[in-house]
Each structure stands twice: as C-alpha cells, then as structure tokens.
Amino acid sequence: xxxxxxxxxxxxxxxxxxxxxxxxxxxxLAPDLVAYSHGExxxxxxxxxxxxxxxxxxxxxxxxTIEEQIAEGDSVATRMTSRFTHNRxxxxxxxxxxxxxxNDSMSIERVKDGRIVERRAIADWSGIMxxxxxxxxxxxxx
Amino acid sequence: MREEQNxxxxxxxxxxxxxxxxxxxxxxxxxxxxxxxxxxxxxxxRETFLQQVIGGFSAAFSDQxxTIHVQIAEGDRVATLAxxxxxxxxxxxxxxxxGNEIALSGIAIDLIEGNKIVEHWxxHDQLDFMxxxxxxxxxxxxx
Numbered sequence: 001x002x003x004x005x006x007x008x009x010x011x012x013x014x015x016x017x018x019x020x021x022x023x024x025x026x027x028x029l030a031p032d033l034v035a036y037s038h039g040e041x042x043x044x045x046x047x048x049x050x051x052x053x054x055x056x057x058x059x060x061x062x063x064x065t066i067e068e069q070i071a072e073g074d075s076v077a078t079r080m081t082s083r084f085t086h087n088r089x090x091x092x093x094x095x096x097x098x099x100x101x102x103n104d105s106m107s108i109e110r111v112k113d114g115r116i117v118e119r120r121a122i123a124d125w126s127g128i129m130x131x132x133x134x135x136x137x138x139x140x141x142x
Numbered sequence: 143m144r145e146e147q148n149x150x151x152x153x154x155x156x157x158x159x160x161x162x163x164x165x166x167x168x169x170x171x172x173x174x175x176x177x178x179x180x181x182x183x184x185x186x187x188r189e190t191f192l193q194q195v196i197g198g199f200s201a202a203f204s205d206q207x208x209t210i211h212v213q214i215a216e217g218d219r220v221a222t223l224a225x226x227x228x229x230x231x232x233x234x235x236x237x238x239x240x241g242n243e244i245a246l247s248g249i250a251i252d253l254i255e256g257n258k259i260v261e262h263w264x265x266h267d268q269l270d271f272m273x274x275x276x277x278x279x280x281x282x283x284x285x
Contacts, residue, residue, distance in 0.1 A: 106251065120223060
C-alpha cells in the first residue's frame with residue numbers, strides 16, 4: 001500500500017464514522033484493532049471501539065473535515081476539524097440541545113493491508129463539552 | 143534526508159521544552175512562528191509562546207519529561223506522538239501547586255521551513271489535564 005492509499009483508508013474511516021456505517025467501519029478496521037481514545041492508557045478492541053462510536057453517533061451528528069495528513073511507512077497522522085451537533089439523542093442524561101462544537105483534533109493510525117490496525121485519537125474534550133453545554137462534565141465517551 | 147533532520151529538530155524542541163531552555167527554543171522557532179493552541183481562535187506568536195507557554199510550564203512544573211513514542215515525517219511536516227510528564231510544584235495560571243504528578247499524551251504537528259519551526263499544532267486532552275490538576279471532577283467510571 002502506498003502512503004496515499006493509507007491516507008485514503010483513514011479518510012474513509014472518518015466518513016464511515018460520520019455516516020455510522022458499520023459495514024464500512026468493519027471493513028476498514030482490522031479484527032485485531034487496538035484503539036487508544038486518549039492517546040495512551042487502556043486500549044479498546046474493535047468491538048468496544050465500535051460500541052463507543054455507536055453510542056456517540058446515537059447522540060451527536062459528526063462531521064470531520066480533514067485538514068492535513070502526514071504519512072510515513074505504515075503510519076498516518078491526520079489533523080481535522082471536528083464538528084459535533086447534539087441533535088440526535090440524549091447523552092449521559094442530557095437531552096439533545098442542538099448545540100454545536102467545532103474543534104481541531106488529531107489522530108495517528110497504523111494501516112496494514114488496507115485496514116487500520118492501531119489508532120490513537122486526541123481531542124480537547126473540555127473544549128468540546130463546554131461548547132456543547134455539557135459541563136459540569138459527564139464522562140467523555142471517547 | 144530532510145525528514146530525518148526535521149524529526150531530529152523536533153526532538154530538540156521537546157528536549158528544550160522540558161527544561162525550559164528558551165535560548166535553544168528561540169533558535170528553533172522561526173521569527174514568524176505561529177502556535178495553534180486548543181481553544182484559541184488566533185495563533186500565538188513566538189514571543190508570547192516563549193513567555194506564556196514555556197515560561198508558564200517551567201514555573202508550574204518540575205521534572206518535566208517528554209517521552210516520544212512515534213514520529214511521522216513527510217516533506218516539511220512532522221507529527222509527534224508523545225507523553226509529557228511533570229510534577230505540579232508551582233503556580234499554574236493562578237492555580238496553586240498540588241504536588242500532583244501529571245502524565246498526558248498528545249500529538250503535535252509541526253511545519254518546518256529553513257530548519258526552523260514555523261507552525262506548531264499541539265493537541266492533548268485538556269479535560270484529562272484539568273482533572274489531573276484537580277481542577278475538574280473526575281469522571282465516573284463506566285459501569
């Protein structure tokens with residue numbers, strides 16, 4: 001796989017996340033995926049990671065605008081503008097408000113044979129939760 | 143190879159950051175340096191970055207250490223995944239020292255031109271940071 005193909009795999013993953021397209025996410029995430037939602041700490045397997053995304057998508061509409069990607073070997077770093085709108089469902093007991101957050105976030109993915117085998121996502125969750133009016137803070141889901 | 147030089151430059155940057163070495167940082171940051179910090183609509187210039195970020199961290203945290211896990215370089219850009227550690231032994235923007243040992247993972251993307259850093263995009267989980275500083279309630283554990 002070329003660097004450009006690896007970048008495209010990551011872009012397709014974010015499209016599938018925003019569309020809550022689990023067939024596409026299953027195709028793009030390797031069965032033995034290791035996901036770190038806060039960069040380090042306890043990793044999630046694919047099933048738990050997808051459950052987290054489902055839970056998020058049940059409450060929020062997400063839109064990811066890819067700003068830049070940097071690739072080397074099997075790794076891809078992505079910087080994106082993430083727009084979340086709390087318009088779908090309740091989140092940790094808070095009813096949807098229609099509020100929106102716009103933040104810059106980043107991730108690093110490792111891609112093997114066209115599938116993501118490892119991902120680390122970093123976002124400013126305090127900024128996102130403040131913009132969504134969800135402070136005092138409930139647990140950040142991922 | 144330009145990519146390897148750029149990675150080396152970024153390792154020097156994080157090494158200088160952790161000891162608050164403003165002289166080295168002033169050499170590594172281009173005059174037109176811009177830091178894109180979370181929650182700020184306008185980028186921060188070099189002098190402000192050196193005074194507020196480097197100066198602020200040096201005053202508030204001792205034993206700062208960056209552990210670099212991954213560097214990804216392509217062209218004139220470098221992405222760095224690192225864990226920063228420090229002990230909160232001084233005043234941090236009005237928050238008195240807690241003695242807490244803090245560890246935080248983040249990703250930085252840097253644009254390098256003419257062997258100097260011109261754009262810096264650091265991202266970490268500010269919520270996690272404030273919780274470790276005792277400024278936010280800890281989240282409930284998921285059941």
